[in-house]
Amino acid sequence: MGKTVLSTSDISMRWPDHRVELPPIQVNAGEVLGIMGPSGSGKSTLLRWLVGEQQQFVRTVGSIFVDGVSVQGVPVEQRKIGILFQDVLLFPHLNVFDNLRFGLPAAQRQLSIAEQTERIMEQLRAIQMSKYAQAAVSSLSGGQRARIGLLRALLNKPRVMLLDEPFAALDARLRCRIREWTYGQLAEQQVATIVVSHDPDDIPANANKLYWPEARDA
Template identity: 40%
Template structure:
């Protein structure tokens, strides 16, 4: 799996905000850094297909060698992690993850089997007994882990990260950050990280693009 941004230029009206050309390999995390207003979050919106006027772009976005430019956002097979976990507060931790499982992955699987599978995933990150816990009762670090598990449950072919660790306390931040990057490497998912934090960049361990 690879994510390629080929001669990508993003404009606000007629002004070019940023320009980059890179191919992200399986398991690699490429970090994009720059000051506020430089277009970092807009870059992720463009890759997701969520940009709106006055923003536009030229160049090509490729996932596994196939262009995404004409593909609807919900069909791009991209996972996204934001600053906030954005979990569904009316669902439990386990139900949040189950919600993201694609129909194809559910097919032929009983509700009990699906729950057992999700519980096993939660157990791997120290949350095995929290399937039925309302997400609003979880700590910030626990919510961050559930958010990543939900993202991975959707079977993405690449992951975008928009300052996903910025609201965690210092100790928890390092722990969650290392776990996220290790998981992306383990699953061989290309990832694009937007951040202004140098510790995030160093932990990602990949190429750095300054905009």
């Protein structure tokens, strides 16, 4: 069993008319936790809270630890938690290379342009997309956008990755291949991963699973 990377405790989510109390969460390096439950129950809201975004319509409290260190009050960009949504949020005014350059950690952005370029091109070659470095993101297919979105997130060296319906926009032909590639990348880099999906096939067979608890009266 790998080292515990993400752990939570005492998470309570309170809406005006109901509340949900979650059991403790623990995800080790290279492991995947699948969260399953009905639409609108708060799964995506939980992911946003973990990354540091408090939604106005629900009050969420609890403790979050990354590598044993509390990230309560820590800014989003310093939590070492990445998130990838169904709609990959690439910057439309930047080409593929500049989108990836944006994902570099602050320390690597201090390197020379030549060094940054070599790091990014090495990663693009690894996913067989080096010829798209100067391409507009609007010209990419759904599968290409998914790969660039994950690659940009991984360039920032997250310890935790949150996946919110990440494969839903892909057609059936691409979905299986991109899903396998994504989990392969995360396992190789020993990233602790939480995935939310309505499709059970999007959650690896060997993943741990958390079934969303029933709501209680507020």
